[in-house]
Amino acid sequence: MADALPEAFLRAVAEGFPADFLTLEPSELEEYGRDWTRVYSPAPSAVAFPRTTDEVARLVKLCHAHRVSVVPSGGRTGLAAGAVAARGELVLSLQRMNKLGPVDLLGNTVRVQAGAVTEAVHHHCAEHGLTWPVDFASKGSSQVGGNIATNAGGVKVIRYGLTRQWVLGLQVVTAQGEVLELNGALEKNNTGVDLRQLFIGSEGTLGIITEATLKLAPLPGRQDVFLFAVPDMAGVLSLFREARRAPLILSAYEFFTDKCLERVRRHRKLRSPFDAPSSHYVLMEAESKEASEVEAWLGSLFERGLVTDGTLAQSPSQASELWALRESISESLSATGLPHKNDVSLPVAALESFCSELEAVFGARYPGWEINLFGHIGDGNLHINVMKPEDMEKAEFLAHTKAADHAMFELVSKHRGSISAEHGIGLLKKDYLSYSRSLAELELLRTLKRAMDPLNILNPGKVLDV
Ligand SMILES: Cc1cc2nc3c(=O)[nH]c(=O)nc-3n(C[C@H](O)[C@H](O)[C@H](O)COP(=O)(O)OP(=O)(O)OC[C@H]3O[C@@H](n4cnc5c(N)ncnc54)[C@H](O)[C@@H]3O)c2cc1C
Incomplete structure (x- = not known):
């Protein structure tokens, strides 16, 4: 149950803001108290919907005076539970401020x-x-x-x-x-x-x-969208090396495995892009000057055995279909099961050895479990998703994955990577921050937080404890 807000605070809000400013409606608390992580149970005390900066400033002043904790809330698509309000906080939704x-x-x-x-x-x-x-x-x-x-x-x-x-x-x-x-x-x-x-x-x-x-x-000029099949992670990286030397300006270099594709096809009812299955796929988008140069480059990839199959979208709708294979992965994993998500980054040069060492860790920790890998591999960013086995309880699954994360983050740290490439820390990765930040850095971050928010009312408990 969410903690009740102080009476005096509620009175001040009722007197100083429009009637539709604050809701205590249980269904809205449930909706606005969670984000995409779906791991924590939402329990906010209220949700506020300001329309102007002045309203935000006056509300935060009141929160400060009454020591009410505030969770700033955007589209709640975050994957680190940064926008989750699980401890009676007031959610401050920015959704009406969309000018x-x-x-x-x-x-x-x-x-x-x-x-x-x-x-x-x-x-x-x-x-x-x-x-x-x-x-x-x-x-x-x-x-x-x-x-x-x-x-x-x-x-x-x-x-x-x-x-x-x-x-x-x-x-x-x-x-x-x-x-x-x-x-x-x-x-x-x-x-x-x-x-x-x-x-x-x-x-x-x-x-x-x-x-x-x-x-x-x-806006970029004409964009070509390619999908390639390659045999393994080494193939993903060899193709990346080639793509960087090609007569193209790369604007995306993404990869996913056959297991991700299988879940996307199941959820979105899509056809397989190629006749023969492959274990790894690369989706590439690039801007080029000369179509003939691109075609010649494409031909040479097959001649040199760098790809086992490939296609170049011939129309904007084909390009969207190829992009849908990649962009539907997150949604499809969540729609077809319970993924335990990780979002790490490594120096690109370390990716191959990291992935093979990771396989050994997973082999020992998750024998027979389904692991889905995809990500913005051209930036060294790997999304690692372990799916809950159907016959396992959620609590047991979460305990298991939490323990295994330590082994994985040891590896990330060894290769001088980051435990969060882009999703952030929020609640989800807080316990692991020291794998990527030194003790001195953490202390400096705490000093900063204490100086800027001495009462710890802004998103308390997220990123690090003070
Ligand atoms: C299908 C899918 C694909 C995704 N792909 C990517 C991807 O490729 N790359 C990527 O980086 N992320 C990705 N994400 C994660 C997410 O979309 C991003 O992190 C996004 O930037 C979050 O924006 P939001 O408005 O939903 O923020 P929220 O989830 O609402 O909040 C995120 C954090 O920001 C804080 N916050 C929100 N608004 C404010 C504000 N106005 N002032 C201060 N703090 C605020 C919240 O308190 C929270 O800590 C993906 C998510 C999904 C569901």
Whole structure:
């Protein structure tokens, strides 16, 4: 059961905000208290829906005065339980703050409210031949504030980099309810420590992002979408080496295994892309100048035995069909079973040895279990999903995977990788943070949190305990 909010707090909200500002409705508490992780039971005390930065600031001031914990909440597509409210917190949903400002065609920027849906920003800017190049399967639900708070990655990182690179300015409400305007729309601003960067990737623990000035890129030219079959992980990486030397600008280099494909086909009722099955597949998107050059390159891949099968989409609808195979994986795994998800990154050069050592760990820990691997492999990012065996209880499964994660993170650490490539830490990976951050770093992070949020009201218990 969620803790009740202080009477005086509820009275102040009723007096100072619109009637539809706060809900205590059980079905809404259930919905807004969870994210995509589905591991924790939601138990918020209330959900607030501000429309303006002023409302956010006044609410946070009240929360600060009454020591009410706040969970900032975007599209709740997060995969690390960062937006989960499981301990009676107040959920502050940004969903009504979804205004999109005019596109600045001289500066190539747009200022939006934090609750703007990622894909809505894409549509808004596409009319002007521009895009905000933060792109992944959940873009139809995720919000700009959530993307920034998680410093989201995605399928286009190989070309454009992370969300961090595409945020010029931030408006943030602090734990004390002060409004900060950080960096405006400036590309260059060398006036000391860039405070904006503190909030990017902070998962709602240091401040609430209410508006952002986004940097835009020109929409890319004609994109070719390829799907290749390769025999193994070594084949995925050899093809990557070739693709980097090809007459193309790579904008995505993704991989998945046959087990992922099988779940996608089952869930989405799709046909197999090739006649003969393969154990590994690569989905590649690239911009090229000369179609003839691309065809010659493609032919040479077969001649040199670098791929066992392959196809180049001949139309936008074929391209979408190929992308659907990759982008439906997360959704299909959750729809057809209970995945235990991990999202690690390694130096690309370490991927092959990491994967073979991982096989040995999994062989010992999960004999006969189904393991699904996919990810943004061109960035060294591997999504590792262990599926719950049908005949195992959920609690037993979670205990087992938690123990096995330590063995896997030892390996990640040995290869100087990261235990969270792009999903963040939230509640889910908090116990493992020391595999990727030194004790000195953790202490510095705690000092920062204590200085910025001394009462620990902003997303308490997420990322690290103070
Ligand atoms: C099918 C699927 C595919 C995905 N693919 C990718 C991928 O390729 N790459 C990737 O990086 N992620 C991916 N994700 C994860 C997720 O979509 C991203 O992390 C996304 O950026 C989260 O945005 P959101 O608005 O849903 O945030 P939420 O889940 O609502 O919140 C995420 C975190 O940000 C905080 N937060 C939210 N809004 C604010 C705000 N305004 N101010 C301060 N803090 C805030 C929350 O408290 C929480 O800690 C995927 C998820 C799904 C379901």
